[in-house]
């Protein structure tokens with residue numbers, strides 16, 4: 001974000017009070033902040049009471065060995081039981097848990113809590129039959145279909161941590177994750193529907209199994225859901241159809257409570273180095289954190305609300321606010337398989353109208369896309385059921401906030417801008433819709449029970465009106481417990497920087513306004529945010545360098561109107577890659593873009609690749625991405641005095657202006 005946009009943001013002076021009726025009936029009132037601050041552990045213990053425990057905990061928080069936290073120590077709990085069975089036992093078995101909407105029109109399924117319970121039990125029994133035991137990791141590579149939710153809950157039920165890999169990731173990315181967490185079983189589908197056509201998944205799994213094997217990880221079973229009916233290659237010793245092994249199982253399975261700290265799942269996310277980090281979440285604290293925040297931030301009335309979070313289950317938002325939080329709260333929700341423009345650009349609004357969605361949670365990049373498509377599209381649908389809107393994934397610019405509020409929320413619905421991360425597991429900073437007024441572009445303040453601040457390099461809180469680094473000052477229940485198999489990297493990445501203060505370093509810049517409210521300014525490390533998805537510059541650089549014709553590469557996230565940031569790559573070719581005149585063909589640039597898609601996934605494909613003769617480096621050899629960002633965003637290049645060779649930027653500009 002440039003200084004200009006920052007000062008524009010901080011001059012944003014519109015304010016929206018909570019609607020009176022919402023405020024009067026709000027789940028959480030102002031007093032919660034003080035109550036939580038005066039005894040944080042008692043506050044979280046009170047929130048834990050919303051769940052059903054096997055054994056109650058003896059200690060709320062064990063922080064004796066920071067940064068390794070244990071929450072609800074000594075307690076036992078089953079996540080699947082809390083998300084499903086207990087609602088059935090309380091007489092709500094006939095309530096719809098999922099209004100599932102497939103992408104092909106008319107392809108829908110309503111699944112009640114009782115049906116979900118049967119399905120989860122059958123799948124749990126099938127996993128046991130396939131030899132999965134408590135503690136074994138299971139990889140899930142599925143489209144947005146009901147079986148995905150069932151598979152996750154079945155794993156949770158038997159205590160087998162899942163690792164869901166986004167269906168848009170490549171075979172390589174899947175293989176690396178499978179190998180890193182040593183999964184012996186993968187659950188997948190023949191394919192899913194995207195943009196009106198079946199899109200295959202199984203071939204990537206077949207390839208990934210081979211690649212994982214070469215990294216020493218044998219995948220013994222691949223469980224395949226038939227979704228599209230497309231042809232699939234089959235290995236009889238390894239592959240089994242979901243309908244063959246799941247459908248015939250008994251619908252009885254007793255959920256054993258697991259230790260509160262039993263691993264629930266590993267979710268891989270990009271860090272500042274090439275290797276993705278396996279974020280480990282455990283059971284008790286995670287469920288407390290997600291269920292409380294889902295109830296408080298969305299002012300959830302489980303009896304009457306119809307909730308819809310548009311995130312893909314392959315990201316943490318899909319885990320915390322589509323599966324665990326909402327189901328623990330027993331809500332009725334929509335799950336949609338496809339893209340927003342299939343078969344027409346009003347598809348989402350049509351779904352809201354059909355199911356009477358009351359709470360809607362999506363990302364700024366989607367909102368900006370709809371703004372571009374025009375307000376007349378949502379105007380064709382009855383959106384009067386909507387009473388609350390949420391935003392997540394990146395800073396929401398005031399224009400998008402206002403459009404969202406006016407066009408989707410009829411200028412009535414509050415917008416909650418929720419800041420959190422894969423690592424935090426739960427929403428950390430957000431307005432409370434019945435308490436906090438809304439400022440377009442601000443995530444406002446830390447939720448009750450959460451400690452956040454903006455600090456300088458030494459960890460001192462900055463005064464109101466100033467910027468710095470966002471830190472979390474207190475442990476919280478859904479916090480990551482470590483990085484899978486790498487405690488040292490966990491310490492180094494998040495805790496080393498402010499070790500003396502014991503703060504968690506979030507990697508985001510933030511500013512406090514004159515009221516002390518928080519404005520998020522994006523990442524301060526080599527992590528990009530493209531359409532609310534986290535991508536690592538280094539990971540894309542190594543993908544580019546793995547191409548035989550690339551000598552060196554530098555990647556930056558350049559501002560983009562729709563996607564927030566876009567991937568821009570600067571590449572130095574090996575000599576043999578240029579023809580006699582030194583020109584580079586457009587084909588090669590295309591080939592490099594496709595190469596990145598193959599290595600990581602289509603989301604990582606650079607918007608732009610610029611072939612350059614040199615890269616700007618400091619004397620110690622570090623690439624100065626800041627200068628490349630200036631080029632990518634068409635700005636005058638900033639201070640070049642720390643470059644080892646100050647003429648490099650001229651060389652780059654000359655090459656680019658001469659049209660390469």
Ligand code: WT7
Nearest residue numbers: 392393394395417418419420421422520523534
């Ligand atoms: C990064 C975390 C949390 C689920 C989706 C992304 C950015 C997230 C906001 C927001 C400003 C935000 C941050 C954060 N971010 N929400 N409301 N305002 N920035 O999860 O992939 O782990 O990415 O997304 O930069 O560090 P993630």
